[in-house]
Amino acid sequence: MATDVEYSEHIPVLRDAFIDAIFSDPDGCYVDCTFGRGGHSRQLLARLSEKGRLLAFDRDPDAVAAGEELAQQDARFAIEHADFARLGEVLDARGWCQVTGIGFDLGVSSPQVDQAQRGFSFRQDGPLDMRMDTTQGQPLSRRLEHVSERELIDILRRFGDERYAQRIARAILKAMHDGALTTTSDLENACFHAVPKQARYGSTHPATRTFQALRIWVNDEMQQIDDGISAAVDHLQPGGRLAVISFHSGEDRRIRDLIEARVHACTCPPQMPVCVCGKKPTMRWLQKKPVRPDEGEVAANPRSRSSMLRVAQRLTDAEAVKLAGYAGGVH
Numbered sequence: 001m002a003t004d005v006e007y008s009e010h011i012p013v014l015r016d017a018f019i020d021a022i023f024s025d026p027d028g029c030y031v032d033c034t035f036g037r038g039g040h041s042r043q044l045l046a047r048l049s050e051k052g053r054l055l056a057f058d059r060d061p062d063a064v065a066a067g068e069e070l071a072q073q074d075a076r077f078a079i080e081h082a083d084f085a086r087l088g089e090v091l092d093a094r095g096w097c098q099v100t101g102i103g104f105d106l107g108v109s110s111p112q113v114d115q116a117q118r119g120f121s122f123r124q125d126g127p128l129d130m131r132m133d134t135t136q137g138q139p140l141s142r143r144l145e146h147v148s149e150r151e152l153i154d155i156l157r158r159f160g161d162e163r164y165a166q167r168i169a170r171a172i173l174k175a176m177h178d179g180a181l182t183t184t185s186d187l188e189n190a191c192f193h194a195v196p197k198q199a200r201y202g203s204t205h206p207a208t209r210t211f212q213a214l215r216i217w218v219n220d221e222m223q224q225i226d227d228g229i230s231a232a233v234d235h236l237q238p239g240g241r242l243a244v245i246s247f248h249s250g251e252d253r254r255i256r257d258l259i260e261a262r263v264h265a266c267t268c269p270p271q272m273p274v275c276v277c278g279k280k281p282t283m284r285w286l287q288k289k290p291v292r293p294d295e296g297e298v299a300a301n302p303r304s305r306s307s308m309l310r311v312a313q314r315l316t317d318a319e320a321v322k323l324a325g326y327a328g329g330v331h
Ligand SMILES: C[S@@+](CC[C@H](N)C(=O)[O-])C[C@H]1O[C@@H](n2cnc3c(N)ncnc32)[C@H](O)[C@@H]1O
Pocket: 010, 011, 012, 013, 033, 034, 035, 036, 037, 038, 039, 040, 041, 057, 058, 059, 060, 063, 082, 083, 084, 085, 105, 106, 107, 108, 109, 110, 132, 224
């Protein structure tokens, strides 16, 4: 397994835009919440002074092993084997409460997808696992043993926007009860035959959305985003920057809503002449619309195709008061 990791490369997506978004001070403290193979981390380290610090997270033991090698070569860098939902706890334990920039590059890395035995890909035959952290939690095969048809339909719809969720969920559960669902090829086969014939040979493979939805479910990715982004906002210094790359619209909506709730914090009805809820904004958008890769990047790295980068900044207290209209008490 380690051998595969060494030979499978991960090309960092939106690399320069991502680093430009979070970097502001060469002496600052930064957090890369999704180390992967360190493409973004290395780029950031290249901009830091001797005083600058970078702490990375990854829940995947292979990614952490790669990060530990980097930590041995560069004293400014450290890595934690932890999911980023634990960001707040880990930063508090290290006394990092005023972070200069925090970045998330969500989803899976190329080494994860390219190793058949991780079970992420329908293009290779492997076990039904899909865990990013192979040291804990239950693999997909075990999770499916305890799911009802209703729950599975809901998972496929919510996390995959799957149009044929009912047909696919039925096919998966039938294959499982028949003892014909033990590998990723079995799962791919169940999806392929569940959709109507005209939907089998389009530009997107009929198993794509199901694999995405099941991966999000197995790794509890939406809750991770909620907890990780909230902790990141709480630990940014005034003026500190947050950058998040996501790969599908459901994730992007979640991120947008989480940040938007901190940009427009007041919850008073619009007809109220003055604010009575007292909630002040804590963030502002640095890019109102998500940044996307250009044609050149997509051609060079097709996995970047659906990527979207959102960038926001933590307000100073004075900015928050001004933006809330508090100075004059006006809503
Ligand atoms: C798209 S890759 C990041 C690639 C990285 N930016 C690079 O340039 O090499 C995503 C990485 O984040 C990790 N990851 C995803 N969700 C995570 C979470 N909730 N907590 C910690 N790590 C996570 C995955 O294990 C994977 O290694």
